[in-house]
Amino acid sequence: MPYYLFFYDYLLFNKLNWVYFKDNYIKGDDIMLNLTLLGSGGTMPTPERFLSSLIIDYKGRKILMDCGEGTQVAMRKFNTGFRTLDIICITHLHGDHIYGLPGLLATIGNSNRTEPLTIIGPMHIKKLIEEIILPITYAPFGIYVVESPNEDLGLSIIEEGLRIVEESNSTEMTLSTIELDHSAPCLGYSFYLKRHPKFIVEKAMGNGVPREIWKALQHGESFELNGRLYKPEMVLGDKRKGIKLSYITDSRSIDNIVPFIKDSDLLICEGTYGDDEDIQKAKAHMHMTFGEAANLARKGKVRDLLLTHFSQTMDDPREYKDNATKIFHNTAIGYDGWKKTLKYR
């Protein structure tokens, strides 16, 4: 059956089914995460490099990872927008990851945003936001702070914003955190964008599933109708792998990270020092060398590795790329404005 006829048929049928179709279409193979590395530097902002941070764009709504001094300037430079930012994830409370918060919130406030914003971070993030940031900024919108979440968080687009929701089969994305090993309490993050099994019309029809419960079943819910129990597998194809993105900075390369980043499509990882000989510096300041980050990528069997958070002592981190690629081939060196789209495979 041609698609436009299928669509027409559903419109005629009822509104529920139209919504189902629309959702199914949006949730189809076009779903992706658009990433923009806003900055790639560590410790201090310089004229050459913004401080490490990342924008994750999901259906036009944004997650920001870290916010050092100048992050709002990078957001402007790389056109990521301010009003559509729904979630800010802070890895730790060192200045190069937080000093941009008052300015960013003020700029968002000036953009006339009224929708609430969620800030997630490690221990003491609530105190930071409530006692330090909010008294000196203009934030005419609700701010919900989640401190050190001790379980995975479900994220979905609700009322046109990306919000934390109760984890369920219909949750669109899962956010996980891990305690890293740095000189301050520090969280690593991973995002898993779920991929629903294919909805197979022939299978649904073959199993005699009434159309009005197709959507519920597609979203993983079982449904009883007229005394018969309908299960998701009556309309769905095989399980499909979603998209996994991991973000690890700042930390030593501890073993716990390996299962946490396992099978990521992309691992964005700090590589503060390019030179293998800087290993003692890396240990002293609780950072990683390129080689250590590459080792994590290899052990975690990730698809790609992007290095960031470069020491300002490295003029050109690309000079040290071999120190990573000899351990993990698919390594890229981050730079301000780097972009990538992660799609379902």
Added chain:
Amino acid sequence: MPYYLFFYDYLLFNKLNWVYFKDNYIKGDDIMLNLTLLGSGGTMPTPERFLSSLIIDYKGRKILMDCGEGTQVAMRKFNTGFRTLDIICITHLHGDHIYGLPGLLATIGNSNRTEPLTIIGPMHIKKLIEEIILPITYAPFGIYVVESPNEDLGLSIIEEGLRIVEESNSTEMTLSTIELDHSAPCLGYSFYLKRHPKFIVEKAMGNGVPREIWKALQHGESFELNGRLYKPEMVLGDKRKGIKLSYITDSRSIDNIVPFIKDSDLLICEGTYGDDEDIQKAKAHMHMTFGEAANLARKGKVRDLLLTHFSQTMDDPREYKDNATKIFHNTAIGYDGWKKTLKYR
């Protein structure tokens, strides 16, 4: 007498006189203020413009005027140095003038500075520094905060740093403040670098002044020796005009500003709006148009006017320059990295 002979003579005489000579040399006609406009934007930092701030370099020691997000990046870009910064003057506590403080202090801290730093600002600056900034930064040096000084402050180089000293004839520079008219308590600043009258050797000798008190008299102090009172005018020439620099941002153009900036060699003044038609916006947001700033410069009979703190809605403030020059000819449009040296005339 050739200079080198003069110098030799003094070295032979005694150490006091050598110091006198050295000081006199340094305090001579080479004394100047080297200015670097670090940024020229208002409200929000953008990729095109840093936020308004200024470095005043006096004998290699620095005064920073305002510190918005990114000011430390501009300091790095324009090579003004961090360790030699002795005084930070804050005009008011709006974000575009203060959000760069935690990062700047941390960067100075990382430069291993141990000498104390002075921060001067309006009402509530103490609370800001003590309760908001210091808890989240690394400042392993003393910070002295001066809130709303109600009289002029004397500045001199002491122990290799520019410090507040008791106002006296030997004070090198005077810092004055004025309450401006903005939506938050806001201070305008002016700096007057004194110029000592010329020391006239022939006059000193003619008046029979003993050499060991030349220095004291040169610095404006009277001196009694062997029952005779020696006065400064016995060794000095006529009074000479020093260097006056005024810094006015953010404010409406109130009348009080005129006597405050009177006869400045340079007035650096906010000109948030270039277009005369934006006068209502200027009034609403308590800023000035180029024309209003130029009017102040004209009434205050300053030598030169530099406009800064441009609204981000102006892509190129130079387009509106005529709106200022038709009122005050010696107007320049500020830009990031603008430099000027103010010398004794």
